[in-house]
Amino acid sequence: MTTLPLDLAANATPEALHGFLAQCREVARRSGRTQLVSISLQVDALDPLAVLESIFEPDEPHFYAERPDLETAVAGAEVALEFEARGPERFAAVQEWIDRVLGDTLAVGDVEAPFGGPHFFTGFTFADEVEEGEPFPPARVFVPRWQVARAGAVTTAVANLLVAPEGDLVSLAGRVWKAHAKFRGFEYVKGEESGALSSYKTYRIHETYRTHEAGDYRAAVAEALRRIAAGEFTKIVLARARDLTADGPLHPLRLLNGLRQRFPSCYAFSLANGRGQSFIGASPERLVRVSKGVLETEALAGSIRRGGGASEDAALAAELCHSEKDLREQQLVVEAITSRLAQLGLKPEFSMRPGVRRLANVQHLHTPICANMPSEVRLLDAVAALHPTPAVGGAPRATAVARIRGLEGFPRGLYAGAIGWINARGGGEFLVGLRSALVDGPRARLYAGAGIVAGSRPENEFAETELKFKAMQEALLAP
Numbered sequence: 001m002t003t004l005p006l007d008l009a010a011n012a013t014p015e016a017l018h019g020f021l022a023q024c025r026e027v028a029r030r031s032g033r034t035q036l037v038s039i040s041l042q043v044d045a046l047d048p049l050a051v052l053e054s055i056f057e058p059d060e061p062h063f064y065a066e067r068p069d070l071e072t073a074v075a076g077a078e079v080a081l082e083f084e085a086r087g088p089e090r091f092a093a094v095q096e097w098i099d100r101v102l103g104d105t106l107a108v109g110d111v112e113a114p115f116g117g118p119h120f121f122t123g124f125t126f127a128d129e130v131e132e133g134e135p136f137p138p139a140r141v142f143v144p145r146w147q148v149a150r151a152g153a154v155t156t157a158v159a160n161l162l163v164a165p166e167g168d169l170v171s172l173a174g175r176v177w178k179a180h181a182k183f184r185g186f187e188y189v190k191g192e193e194s195g196a197l198s199s200y201k202t203y204r205i206h207e208t209y210r211t212h213e214a215g216d217y218r219a220a221v222a223e224a225l226r227r228i229a230a231g232e233f234t235k236i237v238l239a240r241a242r243d244l245t246a247d248g249p250l251h252p253l254r255l256l257n258g259l260r261q262r263f264p265s266c267y268a269f270s271l272a273n274g275r276g277q278s279f280i281g282a283s284p285e286r287l288v289r290v291s292k293g294v295l296e297t298e299a300l301a302g303s304i305r306r307g308g309g310a311s312e313d314a315a316l317a318a319e320l321c322h323s324e325k326d327l328r329e330q331q332l333v334v335e336a337i338t339s340r341l342a343q344l345g346l347k348p349e350f351s352m353r354p355g356v357r358r359l360a361n362v363q364h365l366h367t368p369i370c371a372n373m374p375s376e377v378r379l380l381d382a383v384a385a386l387h388p389t390p391a392v393g394g395a396p397r398a399t400a401v402a403r404i405r406g407l408e409g410f411p412r413g414l415y416a417g418a419i420g421w422i423n424a425r426g427g428g429e430f431l432v433g434l435r436s437a438l439v440d441g442p443r444a445r446l447y448a449g450a451g452i453v454a455g456s457r458p459e460n461e462f463a464e465t466e467l468k469f470k471a472m473q474e475a476l477l478a479p
Helices: 014-031 048-054 090-103 169-184 217-229 252-262 310-321 324-343 379-386 397-408 458-477
Strands: 035-043 062-067 072-077 081-085 105-109 119-124 139-143 146-151 154-163 210-213 235-245 267-272 277-283 286-291 294-305 355-358 362-372 418-423 428-432 436-440 443-453
Touching: 014 035, 014 105, 014 154, 014 169, 048 062, 048 072, 048 146, 048 252, 062 252, 062 418, 072 119, 081 090, 090 105, 090 119, 090 139, 090 379, 119 428, 154 169, 217 235, 217 397, 217 443, 217 458, 235 397, 235 458, 252 267, 252 277, 252 436, 252 458, 286 379, 294 310, 294 324, 294 379, 294 443, 310 355, 310 362, 324 362, 324 379, 324 443, 362 458, 379 418, 379 428, 443 458
Parallel strands: 035 105
Antiparallel strands: 035 154, 062 072, 062 267, 072 146, 081 139, 119 139, 119 418, 146 154, 210 235, 235 443, 267 277, 277 436, 286 294, 286 428, 294 362, 355 362, 418 428, 436 443
C-alpha cells in the first residue's frame, strides 16, 4: 500500500479532491491496473451500529463487529472489491488476494488512526466446503465502499473507491464528497422513517413463534460417546439447530441489538451476504487477535450455569474449577492451541490454571494465551492453524470434524466459523461464530453446542444447550 501525503483538512474542497483523484488515475494509467483508493478521516463521535441501521439495505452486504465493554466497534457496507475461495487452501488464497489488492492501493488521510485505512472483512465457514444452497461460501472477503469505526473516544470514517485508468473522476469525486459531508454531520434515521426499514415494521419473534429442530441431540451424543469409548476420538463438539418463525420479516440488526445488550462482554457481530440473509450473534470466544506484533488467543471450554446470587455463583464456579470432566476438556483445548501455534514457530505463554469467564447465563473455564508474532507469520496463517479449535470441533481435529455433519444432521455454515477483519498493516481480529443465528426473512435458525468427552451424559449436554438457547431466545424476544 502506498500512503500519499495529503492534508485533507487543508484541502477540503471538491476541487482539491478532484485533483487528488486525478493523481490516482495517473498511477492507474502508468501501472495499467485499477487502483483501490482509501480515504480515512477522523470524525465526530458516531455509533457504528446506529449508522449501519440508518442506511441498512437488505440487498447490500455488510459487516459489523463490536465489544461493547471495550468500546470498540467497526461497521462496513456495500462492496468496493470482493473475493471468494473454497477448499483446504482457502485461508492462503484469501491472503494472496489481500496482498494483491494492497499492492494496488493508494491511501490518504488519517491512515494511522484507529481503524484507519482499508480493512478486509472476512467470513470463513466451519467447513472447507459448503453444501448446495447454503447462504455463505466457504470463504468470502470484501473491502467495503464505506466504513465507520469507534475505538474509545476516536471515530474514524473510511471511504474506499476504485480508480480505473480511464475512470470518470467527476462522478467519483461527487460520490466521495457526498460521503465526506454525510459522515461529518451524520443524521440518524429514526425507526420506520427509513425506507429501508419500512418493510420490517415491528415484527419480532413473539412468544407464540413456531419452532422446529433438526435431529435427535441426545441420540447423537450417545453415538458420540460410543465412538469415544471405541477410541475414534477423545472429544467432539455437537450442536443443535432450532428454527424459529415469526409473523413477518425480521430485521437482523434489531435482533442484534437485543444480543449486544444482554451480552456486553461478548463480540456482537453481523455478516450479511447481500441476498437477504444475515448471520448474527454474540460470541464469547476470540479466535485470534494480532496487534503490534503480539498474538492473543484463548481456550474456552467447560461450562456451568450462573447462580442466583454471589454465593451460589462462586460455589458453581468452584465446582467448575474442580470438575475432572471439564478440566480435561479445557486441557485438550489448551494443548491443541499451543501445539498448533508452536508449529508456526511461535512460543505461546499461558497460565497452567484456568480462570473462570462469567457471561450473562453461563460460566466457562478460560485460559488466555499470547505469543510474539514473527514477521514471516501472517494473521491468516494463525487463523488457518487454529480453526477449528477443539472448543468447536474436537480432538483429534481431523477425525472428530469429519464425524460432525453426520451426527448433527444439518450443515453448520458460518456457525463455529471464523469471522473477522484484517487491516493494511497485517493486524486484525477474528471471533468464533458462536451464540449465533442465521436470519432469513421471517425465519431465524439458532445454534447451540456442547463439548462431548468421556464422562459426558446426553441429558446433561442437552440441558447445557437448552441453557444457551434460552439466553439467545430471551435476547431475541427483548422489546
